[in-house]
Amino acid sequence: MNVFIIGIGLIGGSFAIDIKAAFDDAKIYGIDESEENLNKALDLGLIQYKSSLDKLEKADIVIVAIPVDATVQMLPVILDKINDDCLVFDVGSTKQKLCKTVSEHKKRRNYLAAHPIAGTEFSGPQAAIANLYRGKTNIICEVEKTAFKLQERGMEIFSRLGMRIRYMDSASHDKHIAYVSHLSHISSFMLGKTVIEKEKNERDIFDMAGSGFASTVRLAKSSPAMWAPIFKHNKENVIETLEEYIANLTQFKKLIEDDNFTEIYKEMQDTNHIKTILKGIS
Missing domain, CATH: 1.10.3660.10 (6-phosphogluconate dehydrogenase C-terminal like domain)
Incomplete structure (x- = not known):
C-alpha cells in the first residue's frame, strides 16, 4: 500500500508512525515544501521515501496534512493527479469551504473530508508521536459523496488507528x-x-x-x-x-x-x- 503524506508535521508524521505500525505492507512517501522537514522525517524514520506531486499517480492513499488555505489550493491539483482507485483524505479543522471547492471535481468520489480531533501544541516532524489518534473522534463530512469502496479503505485505516467515527455535514x-x-x-x-x-x-x-x-x-x-x-x-x-x-x-x-x-x-x-x-x- 503506497501512502503519500503531504505535510510531514505533527499530524502527518503521527499518521505515518501509526499506519506503518498497523499495516505491514505500507510504504510511506513524504511530500513537503520544506526540504528540511523531509530530511528530518527521513532521519526520524517517519517516511521511507521523499516524493513529489508528480508521483501521486502510484498512490493508494493520499493524506493531506497542511494548513487549510493551502489545502483548498492543492486539493483540486491532487485529485487531478491521482489514479481512479486512490483515496484522498485531509485532516483540516474547517470543512465547508474545502468541500465546496471540490464539489464539482470529476474525482470528487475519491475524496473523503475528515477531521481527526487530535493534536498537541507542538509542530514539525519531531513533534510526531505514536498513538496520537487512539481513542480520538474523527469527524467525517459528506461521506455519501465518497465512493463506497474508498470509504471502506478509509474506515479500515481509522479503525486500526483506534479512532471513533462521527458523521456530520460540513456546515454543522x-x-x-x-x-x-x-x-x-x-x-x-x-x-x-x-x-x-x-x-x-x-x-x-x-x-x-x-x-x-x-x-x-x-x-x-x-x-x-x-x-x-x-x-x-x-x-x-x-x-x-x-x-x-x-x-x-x-x-x-x-x-x-x-x-x-x-x-x-x-x-x-x-x-x-x-x-x-x-x-x-x-
Whole structure:
C-alpha cells in the first residue's frame, strides 16, 4: 500500500508512525515544501521515501496534512493527479469551504473530508508521536459523496488507528468546531498576549505561573501558520462564538464591579457541570 503524506508535521508524521505500525505492507512517501522537514522525517524514520506531486499517480492513499488555505489550493491539483482507485483524505479543522471547492471535481468520489480531533501544541516532524489518534473522534463530512469502496479503505485505516467515527455535514462541523476548538485557541492566544503585555518582565511570569496558567495558555504555543487560515475560513462562525464569549466576559466583569459574588458563585457552580460533560475525555 503506497501512502503519500503531504505535510510531514505533527499530524502527518503521527499518521505515518501509526499506519506503518498497523499495516505491514505500507510504504510511506513524504511530500513537503520544506526540504528540511523531509530530511528530518527521513532521519526520524517517519517516511521511507521523499516524493513529489508528480508521483501521486502510484498512490493508494493520499493524506493531506497542511494548513487549510493551502489545502483548498492543492486539493483540486491532487485529485487531478491521482489514479481512479486512490483515496484522498485531509485532516483540516474547517470543512465547508474545502468541500465546496471540490464539489464539482470529476474525482470528487475519491475524496473523503475528515477531521481527526487530535493534536498537541507542538509542530514539525519531531513533534510526531505514536498513538496520537487512539481513542480520538474523527469527524467525517459528506461521506455519501465518497465512493463506497474508498470509504471502506478509509474506515479500515481509522479503525486500526483506534479512532471513533462521527458523521456530520460540513456546515454543522464548522459551526460546532468553532465553539469547542477554535474559541479555545483564541482564548489561549489572547490570555498569553494579555499577560505578556502586562508583565514586561518575563521572569515574573515564569516565577509566578502555576499549573492553571500553564494549561490554559498551552494552546498559545500552537502554529500561527496553521491557525490563522482556520480563523479566516471559519470567519462567520468564529465571530459568532466570540460575540457570545465576550458577552459572558462582560457580564462577569459587571458582576465583580457590582460586588455580586453570590451570583458569581452560582455562575461558576453551574459551569462546573462541564465536568460531567467532559468525563472520560483525555
